Amino acid sequence: MDVVITSDRTMITDHHGKEFLGFMTTAPPIFLPEKIWMSIAAPKIKVNEIGEPCQAPYGLRKIEAALLDAGIDAAVIDPDHLSKHPEAKVVAIGHHDYFALGPPSSEWWVLTGKEPVNARSFRKFMESKEMEYFRRKGAKIVVGGPAAWQWLYKPELIERWGVTTVIDGEGERVIVDVVERILNGEEPPKLIQVGMDEVPSLDEIPLIKKPSVNGLVEISRGCPRGCRFCSVTLRPLRH
Numbered sequence: 710m711d712v713v714i715t716s717d718r719t720m721i722t723d724h725h726g727k728e729f730l731g732f733m734t735t736a737p738p739i740f741l742p743e744k745i746w747m748s749i750a751a752p753k754i755k756v757n758e759i760g761e762p763c764q765a766p767y768g769l770r771k772i773e774a775a776l777l778d779a780g781i782d783a784a785v786i787d788p789d790h791l792s793k794h795p796e797a798k799v800v801a802i803g804h805h806d807y808f809a810l811g812p813p814s815s816e817w818w819v820l821t822g823k824e825p826v827n828a829r830s831f832r833k834f835m836e837s838k839e840m841e842y843f844r845r846k847g848a849k850i851v852v853g854g855p856a857a858w859q860w861l862y863k864p865e866l867i868e869r870w871g872v873t874t875v876i877d878g879e880g881e882r883v884i885v886d887v888v889e890r891i892l893n894g895e896e897p898p899k900l901i902q903v904g905m906d907e908v909p910s911l912d913e914i915p916l917i918k919k920p921s922v923n924g925l926v927e928i929s930r931g932c933p934r935g936c937r938f939c940s941v942t943l944r945p946l947r948h
């Protein structure tokens with residue numbers, strides 16, 4: 710396989726089929742050991758023989774679909790099963806809140822003074838022996854998703870964890886180009902910020918090929934209400 714798409718355990722989980730348990734990953738463990746907190750909020754998910762989780766976050770499924778539609782050998786792989794794909798040349802990572810800087814993680818952090826488990830789990834993942842293996846063998850690490858902006862505040866971690874490219878914005882159009890460049894031996898840009906006129910049109914957004922977490926589906930991008938404080942208004946409305 711050329712591209713493994715993955716993330717840490719707080720993302721690759723079905724939250725026991727109860728989506729709202731996922732909010733526990735935005736807080737530090739409260740009155741419970743971290744192991745038990747994580748087993749409630751983000752249990753391991755069933756995988757097949759090559760380590761594909763039976764459900765995966767919708768955004769990762771979209772990236773997977775865009776790559777598969779372009780004829781690229783790619784799949785979402787559980788973080789505990791990355792070693793089944795040592796030949797991968799690209800590790801594509803997405804996250805809702807890499808460093809617990811978004812709401813509600815940052816609020817929990819301020820209230821409790823403790824780092825939320827999503828940031829702790831992501832750091833553990835990036836420093837895992839599997840990710841170290843990919844860095845050592847020269848695989849390229851591409852990060853994106855709704856929290857991609859957080860990397861701009863962590864330039865030292867881009868260097869320490871060997872991140873090749875940050876894609877900030879809707880990734881379906883640009884991911885294929887980035888991966889093709891890598892597979893052709895070219896160096897992709899360090900930062901891609903997807904502008905308003907570069908987002909995919911409705912017809913260009915691929916249909917996911919495999920199940921999303923708890924069957925969630927996307928019915929629109931952008932929002933017609935236009936609240937001035939909201940980043941969703943920075944996207945053109947498609948539905």
Ligand code: SF4
Nearest residue numbers: 932934935936939941
């Ligand atoms: S806060 Fe954002 S998503 Fe919610 S209604 Fe306003 S513009 Fe739409």
